[in-house]
Amino acid sequence: MFLWDLVFVNPITNALVILNNIFLGNFGVAIIVFTILMRLLTMPLTLRQIRSSRSLSALQPKMQELQKKYKDPKRRQEETMKLYREAGVNPLGCLLPMLVQFPIWIGLYQALRIIVGGTPESIIGLSQRLYPWGYIEQAVPLENNFLWMDLGQPDTSLILAFIVFASTYVQQRLATPTTTDPRTQSTNQMMLWMMPLMFAFFTLQVPSGLGVYWAMSNIVGVVMYYFTHGPEPINWRTVLMPPSTAPAGRQASRREGPPPKEKEAAEEPAEELVEADQPTGGKRKKKRLRHGRSRGKRKDRR
Amino acid sequence: MLSTLFLATACAGIAQPEGWAGPTLADDRLVASIGRGEMAAVDIDDSSGRVLWRFPLKDQRHPDGSKIDPEAIYSTPVVADSIVYFGAYDGWLYALDLPNGDIRWQLETGGPIVGNAVVQDGVVYVGSDDGRLYALDAASGQERWRFKSGDSIWATPLVADGVVYVASMDKKVYALDAASGEEKWHFKAKSGLASTPVLAEGTLLVGGLDSRIRALDAASGEEKWHFAADDWFWTQPLVLEDSVYAGCLNGKVYALDVNDGNLKWEQDTGAPVRAAPVLLDDVLLIANRKGELYGLDPQNGRSVWPLPIELAKTVLSDPLVEEATAYISAQGGDLFTVSKDGRAVLLVVTE
Numbered sequence: 001m002f003l004w005d006l007v008f009v010n011p012i013t014n015a016l017v018i019l020n021n022i023f024l025g026n027f028g029v030a031i032i033v034f035t036i037l038m039r040l041l042t043m044p045l046t047l048r049q050i051r052s053s054r055s056l057s058a059l060q061p062k063m064q065e066l067q068k069k070y071k072d073p074k075r076r077q078e079e080t081m082k083l084y085r086e087a088g089v090n091p092l093g094c095l096l097p098m099l100v101q102f103p104i105w106i107g108l109y110q111a112l113r114i115i116v117g118g119t120p121e122s123i124i125g126l127s128q129r130l131y132p133w134g135y136i137e138q139a140v141p142l143e144n145n146f147l148w149m150d151l152g153q154p155d156t157s158l159i160l161a162f163i164v165f166a167s168t169y170v171q172q173r174l175a176t177p178t179t180t181d182p183r184t185q186s187t188n189q190m191m192l193w194m195m196p197l198m199f200a201f202f203t204l205q206v207p208s209g210l211g212v213y214w215a216m217s218n219i220v221g222v223v224m225y226y227f228t229h230g231p232e233p234i235n236w237r238t239v240l241m242p243p244s245t246a247p248a249g250r251q252a253s254r255r256e257g258p259p260p261k262e263k264e265a266a267e268e269p270a271e272e273l274v275e276a277d278q279p280t281g282g283k284r285k286k287k288r289l290r291h292g293r294s295r296g297k298r299k300d301r302r
Numbered sequence: 303m304l305s306t307l308f309l310a311t312a313c314a315g316i317a318q319p320e321g322w323a324g325p326t327l328a329d330d331r332l333v334a335s336i337g338r339g340e341m342a343a344v345d346i347d348d349s350s351g352r353v354l355w356r357f358p359l360k361d362q363r364h365p366d367g368s369k370i371d372p373e374a375i376y377s378t379p380v381v382a383d384s385i386v387y388f389g390a391y392d393g394w395l396y397a398l399d400l401p402n403g404d405i406r407w408q409l410e411t412g413g414p415i416v417g418n419a420v421v422q423d424g425v426v427y428v429g430s431d432d433g434r435l436y437a438l439d440a441a442s443g444q445e446r447w448r449f450k451s452g453d454s455i456w457a458t459p460l461v462a463d464g465v466v467y468v469a470s471m472d473k474k475v476y477a478l479d480a481a482s483g484e485e486k487w488h489f490k491a492k493s494g495l496a497s498t499p500v501l502a503e504g505t506l507l508v509g510g511l512d513s514r515i516r517a518l519d520a521a522s523g524e525e526k527w528h529f530a531a532d533d534w535f536w537t538q539p540l541v542l543e544d545s546v547y548a549g550c551l552n553g554k555v556y557a558l559d560v561n562d563g564n565l566k567w568e569q570d571t572g573a574p575v576r577a578a579p580v581l582l583d584d585v586l587l588i589a590n591r592k593g594e595l596y597g598l599d600p601q602n603g604r605s606v607w608p609l610p611i612e613l614a615k616t617v618l619s620d621p622l623v624e625e626a627t628a629y630i631s632a633q634g635g636d637l638f639t640v641s642k643d644g645r646a647v648l649l650v651v652t653e
Contacts, residue, residue, distance in 0.1 A: 117317030120376060120416055120456065123496075124536065124574060124591075124618070127551045132513065132532040134492065140511045140534075141453065141471045141494045152317070 005129070008107030013114055013129045017139045025139070027116070028146025031209055035216040038108070042101050043224065050175070050228070055089045109210060116144055116209040118152035151209035158204075160211040165200035167218035172196065174225050319391045319414070321374035322576070322618035325629045325637060328381035328400060332649075336635040339372040341379065341388060341396075343403060344637065344649070351637065351649045355403030357396070362405065364394070372396075373414075377428075378620060382421040382440060389415025389428050395436070397426075397443060407443035411436060416456040417498065422480070427466055429455025435468050435476075437483060447483035451476060458498040458538070460506075467520070469495035469508050477523060487523035491516065498538035498578075500546075502560055507546055509535025515548050515556070517563060527563035531556065538578040538620065540586075542600060547586060549575025555588050555596075557603060567603035571596055571610070578620040582628045583642045589617045589630060597644055607644035 012034075019030035039046070062083055070076040084091055114126055123141065130136050144152045149160065172195050176188045203211035323341075325334035331354060332344040343354040358370040372390030379388040384400040391414040397406040412432025419428040425446060426438045431454040437446040452472030459468040465486065466478045471494035477486040493512035500507050505526060506518040511534040517526040533552030540547045546560045551574040557566040573590040580587050585606050586598040593613035597606040615632030621640075622629040628640040629649070637649040 113317065119317045119319040119374075120322070120496075121320055121618070122317040124551060124576060127511070127534045128574065134512070137493050137512050137534075139493075 004107075008103055009110045009114070010129050010131075012104075012107045012111040013126070014131050014136060016111060016115060017130060017136050017142070020142055021135060021139050025143050026146065027142050027144065027151055027209070028149070028212060031112070031146075031151070031212050032216050034108075035213050036220055038104060039217060039220040039224065042104065045100055046221075046224065047228065052090065053175075055087065056091065059083060059087055059089060108213065112209045112213065113207065115142060116152040116207050118144055118150075146209075146212070149208040149212070151212070152207050154204055154206060155208040155211060156204070160208055160215065161200040161203040163215045164203045164211050164218070165196045167215050167222070168196040168199045169193075171218045171221045171225070174222065174229075319374035319376075320616075320633050321376050321391065322633055323375040323388065323631065324378040324577075324619035325622045325631050326379045326381055326386075327622060327624050327629070328386075329384075331400070332629060332637070333379045333381065333386050333400070334629075334631050334635075334637055335375040336631075336637060338634070339374050339390070340635070341372075341375060341386070341398070341403075343386075343400070346649075357398055357403045357405075359403075364408065364410070370394075376416045378418045380419055380421055385440065387419040387421060387426055387428075387440070389417070389419055389430070391415070393430065393432075395419060395426070395428050395438070395443075397440075409436075409438060409443045409445075413454065416454075416496075418458040420459050420461050422461040425480070427459045427461060427468075427480075429457060429459060429468055429470075431456070433470070433472070435459060435466070435478070435483075437466075437480075449476070449478055449483045449485070453494065456496045460499045460501060462501050462520075465520075467499045467501070467506055469497060469499060469510075471496065473510075473512075475499065475506070475508055475518065475523070477520070489516075489518050489523040489525065493534075496536050500539050500541055502541040502546070505560065507539045507541065507560075509537060509539060509548055509550075511536070513550075515539060515546070515558065515563070517546075517560070529556065529558050529563045529565065533574075536576050540579045540581065542581060545600065547579045547600070549577065549579055549588060549590075551575065553590060555579060555586075555598070555603070557600070569596070569598055569603040569605075576618040577630075580621045580623045580628060582623055582640070583626055585642055587621060587623075587628055587640065589621060591616055591618060593617045593632060595630070595640060595644075595646065597642075611640065611644055611646045613638055613646060 016030055016034055019033050020027045023029040063080060066076060066079050070079055114122060114129060144150050148157060149155050172192055176192060199214055320338060321335055323335035325332050330347055332346050336342045341357045345352045345354055362370045364370060372392050374391040375388060377389040379386045381400055385406055386398045386400050389395045393411050393413055393415060395409045395415060398404065399406055411430035414431040415428060417429045419426050421440050424440050426440045427435065429435045433451045433453055433455060435449045435455055438444065439446060451470035454471040455468060456471060457469040459466050461480055464480045466480045469475045473491050473494055474488045475495060476488045478484065479486060491510045491512050493510055495508060495510045497509035501520060504520050506520045509515045513531050513534055514528045515535055516528045519526060531550045531552060533550050535548055535550055537549040541560060544560050545566060546558045547555060549555050553571050553573050553575060555569045555575060559566060571588060571590040571594060573592040575588060575590050577589040586600040588596040588598060593615040595611040599606055613632055615636055617630060617632050619631045626642050630638045630640060639647045639649050
């Protein structure tokens with residue numbers, strides 16, 4: 001626990017207090033700026049996670065084929081792994097970046113709890129976390145009020161809970177990969193509503209400083225999506241309509257708009273695999289092969 | 303992912319106030335908070351620590367009809383003319399009859415009360431988290447005057463020679479006229495102040511969250527000297543002859559020369575010290591947050607007891623010394639007695 005505090009909780013706590021000083025003692029602004037900075041810092045991981053998630057999504061049709069073809073679980077597993085290998089996809093690729101970010105999130109939760117706790121005991125606890133620098137010490141006590149909220153108390157006005165719900169929904173809606181598998185689609189549908197509801201519920205239970213962090217983190221996530229995927233996917237129809245049950249290809253083209261480089265790169269391996277199995281796909285295969293050296297090499301290996 | 307988030311959220315619940323009120327002795331009864339948000343009178347003549355009354359009772363209510371729930375009590379009760387005065391985290395100042403615990407009067411402030419009330423010449427002075435210092439008639443609770451500072455007042459005011467000295471989280475120490483509440487002077491520190499000041503021959507000593515103990519001229523508020531540590535001072539300093547003793551949240555106890563602030567000695571207790579140092583006969587008693595009690599020689603800081611007493615409870619309240627016994631209230635409510643030779647006895651166990 002000592003190491004955990006030393007590496008995560010204490011540096012985050014002090015960084016938040018420093019930001020509080022920079023932004024004239026407004027701790028709400030400090031949380032917002034810190035969230036933006038953290039999202040920017042972990043952006044490479046987030047992008048990698050998006051790429052991996054899309055690559056896996058693109059492999060769905062092929063995986064369904066494997067499931068139909070091989071009834072023996074062991075064999076199916078082997079073939080699935082082979083498929084991953086051939087497509088150059090790491091199934092843990094979308095989990096690893098998320099796992100790396102978890103300590104930062106949890107550290108931030110704990111830091112916020114310590115800073116905005118507001119009780120005399122939590123203030124004493126804060127003293128054990130702050131570095132003995134005059135610049136940091138002069139921030140104490142921190143101002144807990146931000147807009148209509150006491151950052152140390154849950155926001156009972158429901159406004160923050162609604163913002164968290166809406167922003168989580170939008171981000172979730174944009175990030176949910178398309179799939180043709182009815183079971184996965186059903187799970188995605190459930191998660192699309194469950195996650196925002198859960199976070200809205202949590203917002204009503206925890207200090208509103210955490211709610212501000214969640215809302216801001218989601219908003220930054222949506223903005224990042226805008227910059228990585230272009231403006232077209234973000235429109236009210238896309239965001240408010242539940243994911244359609246239309247075929248994956250059509251749905252993907254509606255939701256994802258013009259093919260950004262990143263998306264194209266992520267989907268390439270799967271398309272290539274599908275095409276390789278098609279005896280009449282020669283013309284299209286030829287066209288696809290003009291892309292990139294790496295694919296050429298992979299093709300050669302096959 | 304969901305389960306991890308749930309776990310993280312569960313760990314990040316709202317911090318609950320626990321309270322750290324110390325005990326007070328009056329008419330052979332010990333008045334102390336013996337449970338979260340509960341005040342009680344204990345018969346000290348009874349070796350089993352018989353509880354004489356408790357507050358609040360289930361049916362006790364505020365004047366507006368709402369149920370009394372003190373939430374937590376940080377304010378050590380004070381007794382004057384058989385009335386017990388203490389503030390609570392619910393923002394109310396309560397005046398109870400010492401014999402039976404009945405409510406004499408109650409007054410709501412604009413925020414939680416953390417510091418102790420002080421009664422002097424028929425007036426109760428108490429600070430509140432709403433940033434105000436209230437001066438009230440001790441018999442009726444009627445307001446005499448109020449003074450607004452720039453932030454929460456968590457420190458206990460000090461009243462001496464017609465002047466009220468109070469430290470505020472707005473980083474200032476104020477000297478106010480006790481009769482009118484008018485400001486005489488103020489001194490601005492570098493950070494919030496939660497420590498109760500102490501007066502020693504025209505010198506006001508106060509610790510701060512800027513990790514400094516300061517000596518101020520009580521008449522003008524000018525700084526005479528300061529001593530800087532590497533963590534906050536939240537304790538009320540103790541002055542004995544030409545030495546001032548102060549516990550620090552870095553776990554150390556410092557003995558300073560009261561005239562110039564020079565360090566005489568320091569002793570590390572290993573855990574934050576919030577409780578005020580007290581003199582138990584000729585032993586300097588220090589209680590740290592872990593519930594370890596150190597008996598030190600005030601002259602050189604050496605340990606008088608072979609080992610510290612371990613109460614195995616969080617101790618943040620100021621000990622009370624009566625004759626050759628110290629009474630210590632642990633967080634949660636357990637009451638201990640400690641003798642000069644380093645023996646601790648559990649007087650009351652929280653139910």
